[in-house]
Amino acid sequence: MGKGVKAAVVGGVFAAMVGGAGYGAYNLVSALNGDGGAPEVKTGPPSAEEVAEASGKFFSAWEKGRAAQAAAYTNFEAPAEKLLTAYGEEAHITGVKITPGAAKGTTVPFSVRATVSYGKASKPLVYKSELKVVRGETSGQALVDWDPSVVHPALKNDGDTLVTGESASPPIVAVDRDDRVLTKEKYPSLGPILDTLRERYGDRAGGTPGIELVVRHTAGDAADTSLVTLTEGKAGRLPTTLSAAVQAAAEKAVQSYDESSVVAVKPSTGEVLAVANNRADGWNAAFEGRVAPGSTMKIVTAAMLIDNGVASMNGPAPCPDTATWQSQTFKNLPGLPANESATLADTFMRSCNTGFIKLVDEEPLTDASLTAEAQERFGLGRDDWKTGITSFDGSVPPSAGPDRAANAIGQGQVQMSPLNMASVTATAKTGAFRQPYLVPPGLDDRELATAKGLQPNTSYQLTQMMRLTATQGTARDVMAGLGGDIGAKTGSAEVDGQAANSWFTGFRNDVAAAAMSEAGGRGSEAAGPIVRAVLAAGG
Template sequence: MRKGAKAAVVGVVFVGMLGGAGYGTFNLVDALNGDDAGAAGAEAEVRKSGPPTDGEVKQASRDFFAAWEKNEPAEAAALTNNSAKAGPLLTSYGESARITGVKITPGTASGATVPFTVRATVSYDGKSKPLSYASRLTVVRGVTTGKALVDWRPAVVHPALKGMDDTLVTAEAKAPPIEAVDRDGGVVTKEKYPSLSPILDALRAKYGEKAGGVAGVEMVVRHAEEGSADTPLLTIVEGEAGKLPTTLSARAQAAAEKAVMKYPQSSVVAVRPSTGEVLAVANNRTDGWNAAFLGQAAPGSTMKIVSAAAFIDHGVTTASGPAPCPPEATWQSQTFHNLKGLDPNENATLSESFARSCNTAFVKYADDLKVDTLTAEARDGFGIGPVWSTGVPTFDGSVPASGGPDTAAALIGQGQVQMNPLTMASVTATAMTGAFRQPVIVPQSLDGRELAKARGLAPGTVQQLRSMMNRTATSGTAAQVMAGLGGRIGAKTGSAETDGNATSNSWFTGYRDDVAAAALVQDGGHGSDAAGPLVAAVLRAGG
């Protein structure tokens, strides 16, 4: 609460004490004089505890809505449990967003949560458009005051506000609108493919002017995160869209969008190995984040594709060579285990240990590699390390040269290794073809940007990786998921443990003919449990 607002509230309270036939004055004076009766009358109200009552929920939300409707941001912010953050956003609502005539209609409360609809008008330079949307708030008990307060989240003001410092702005758009088209010339829209929303925004921000459009006036979410594109919410003055070609496949994208809806917090990417073109990218996340391109997570046993290549390239073993699978393996005082139910096999080959996803077989060879061997293999063979230029912001993977137990952990996709579905789809494409082709979502010819390069893999290494991935897809841990897929197929399952979570993340990557795909489902369990069906669905659709 601002100092001025606080003083005003105190003043109102004092006037109230002086009113009421002098009752407040009498008790205040008696209390100062030590009168017991007066002291009892002036005793401070006991601070409440426990969940807010239905009556408190109704009153707190009603007061908040009233202050919001009257464009009193300081008063509305004071009714939340984070006035320092609520104040600026509620102020921007009427100022930089130019929203007026706010009318809020609450719905039926569910416990402490109150749904509501907002109807208002957005105006700019004599032009106006109606605004309508739904949101919700939750009432909580103030920690220090015991009062019933609105639990502050930016999404209370508008559901498109995700970051704590995001704000609303109505102004001339930073970039002209685009009409994105897929590889066959079909128009790609957010309405048809909701997962593409952040990607289309990023493409517009980078290529809007290059595509030849004319900017209009819009109300947008301006994200606090540096480099993030605005999220358009309402068009006040129409701009003129420029046509922007993409590498997306409508068929693959539709399959990806449908597939991720089966599991919360899931992401999938498909690429064309022969060209590096991104065919599909989809996310199903509560935060709307493009985790498929920007995520940073341990990839689990899908990383064994890179590890196996390192073994082969450095003469440690071969696909048909030894890779014993003991029940446990210790490296630098850290003991590694296999997934529950995996029978040990001291006579296993690398191909068998790969197909069965035996962790200990890979950890046992940590002594045969240098600290930076896996880093170099990832960089030179698979293009993980150089900065990529896909056309939109991406996290391009990280395989640091880490010592200690992390050296062994990295071989099974744990430790400090960080990937996402985009990077793992690319790893799979490289394993299939032997050539690293940096993924792109808009043609390089559009702007002549420089793409990342890597040496790629030797033909003998590629042949062995394909053989092991095919074995995994036909008789190994991925067989059930990949059943029924014809053509050239290969796969690798993975599960990655994360701190504080009882259930591992589910990873799966695979290829079929000229399509490679990878998926991640947070807290999804084994790779074949959740991520596998997503990849299979996309591979089945083709590119």
Template structure:
């Protein structure tokens, strides 16, 4: 305990006042042990060494002592009760000194095995302003590897559930002024109305806040170093003056996207204007704030056949109305590929029929005729702009079609194997197919910062583009996407996809579609067939255009 600190036990509340700063832990002992008489034994009392899994008694005692030390602001004692004192000690100190917490009431919940949930009711005070910050977190008690003592398994999330890695909790003048982000028509975009936009709005503030002309306020935030992370505001003590920031989003389409992803957990959707590359909407339904639609990477399934078909059309190996063999199974360099439910198509069926029915074998059979296992990656890069380091205005992850050979290269033809895409990438592929040439997606206008925009090496050949759109239209009206797209009007086209993932009982559901000058793509994890889960999400967004 700090020198000069006074300890008092009043009415079951343990309170320490040190240098005018008070910390408390309400019912700390009662909440864990069920006892009625608190003890003033030092939180740094020696731990007894043991072996095997930690016992319930050890979990309760260790959690109690750690939370008491933290609540008192005794970072040294708290750190010694973890398995990483070198990191935990300054983190606990930072809760007081960097986050400027002047009071904390930490209330433990009922332990579940080695885990102990707890709530924190903190008071943040800075330059005469005070506000409450409340949240829940948990800790886990483990046995020390070398000491054998029960210790808190240290993770930054113990201090706050949003703390990870090198991030830190800070209070002070905000590093960037707030922004009032608006859509293309001037409608304000707030995280309260459009929850999926929260991580994007955080990034926009961090990147463009100073340029938008606002003034910073006093805030508590999670400081996230590195290019991929943006600071997250947790509490506003005094509001700053926001600057106005124009985006390419469309409030109506965004609202439709937010509503669409509510149907399935772990789902994402993106909408793009093909003629310009302007992003009209992005939404995710996840338990965290991660923007999987822009940052995720996974196999896109048969939506990749848009790119494969474009390559085969440009090479003259197929045409929409020429016959293309679609057997039940096909083997390529020792690897067997088959169609869903092992279906086949009658002799003489066209390539358009294979595309709209999503016949895997029709695509795999042509890989020998291509004569270049890297051709698909070249098509993806040179025509569809995949892997060109997009500068959208926020952090995004580029798609990837690695150079492969043999059976792995064949799997890429149908969107499996080592291909990595996210919903933004697939929406852009769909937009390129509709437009005939690649327009790099953007979420803020380029003239805001004169950033360099990626350009593809060449447009899709006119004949190939026309046939590709014809096949996508057939898929949307009489193929695997017909049911999902039935209520979408205008000039429409689509492609379904199902991506098999090791360890999952059901494949990931993918869907890509366009209607007039709007293209969209969606994925639903473990959603099964593309038309069943992801399809209705895309259709809902396209209807909002």
């Protein structure tokens, strides 16, 4: 049968369908499939042939700049078309050549070579990415599983896009406290922070903008991520409080533990000496993290007990195996023997939970006492820190019921970041709250937060108990061999039945540091070695 005849037959069936409504539609399907049933929809993972065909069609359309066509080979056409259109029109990327690698199952790695052009300037663009081919849920077709990172690995969130043009902010040369240059190449975890500093202070640092290809992020207030510089602007010089030596130690230390963050501050001034993260998501959890700090919170709790006359470092703070507060039973970490004759110093340096739980209902303590101590003495939880970049000030809300007891040991509703706990240690060490900051406040006339700080006797007792913890208690092995005036507090925080988050904070001379490692176990197991390395470099 010739094509014309076949078309006539199909056309005749279509006419019958229109005349006979639903009945005609059923006959059309039957006639086209020849089996009297609906077309078969494929299921299961795409075959190797389907993976090659789907990815090949997508790559070909992308190379030719056919955004709509390439998007049609994905499982989310609308966002794919929008980003692929921006790839050519807003990012000014042309001459795209894609070289696929060997597929691993349904995943296809590939490399991209292209050119970015703007005005008379152009630069090569070379990078690697990967895509995955999946089965369409309704169509059964093999389709590219859409994700912005397919187009470029720096596109991490829906709505992120690529733009080439005059920089939103002039470039900066960030320098440390000794005028040493800080770059994301030498200090990788500073990358997002340097981008933020450029966005916030580029205009104030005296530079002029250049032409760049950037990732424009939509999540929160994230700064643009620079990918290719076509023409250099004039960089302004931006001072920071960081110490290149301490930063280098922090960068190296977090690399040994996944999902880890650390901050070091100078207690006598509040200056941030180092901030480092080793996280898959690239987030600055060191400044912005909001998680339970575990037993490192006992520094604040001990201060509350001392300030309210409930306990003193040499006064009784029995450590039984269990303690019950309003129907909830609390236990100590496995392996910690009970000590009914323990003092507060004993209970603190061995990190006994039950000893603190038994004291939180003493007069004159209330549901808001820990909150008041945190806010008034340690400057926490008031949303008024101005560090120079985005940061979290900690949260210690008034809590009734079992959470009042849980808060006292750094669980419950308490949330902290390593920055917060480094500040807590600095306040304990000096007795004065000095708000941490990364950029000198004189650069933009910021007013730093203030708080009462600690009474001299309270500061003395906290410092002594931290010294005992570092030399005789749970932090002894971690801190062994460090010279100078040292103190520490370990912590671990249970999270939804998963492995505990590891916390550790400590001081050495005029450096205080705190670290957290997600699912890192006890404080001495992951966070402790990180803090030790930082204190060794800076103390």
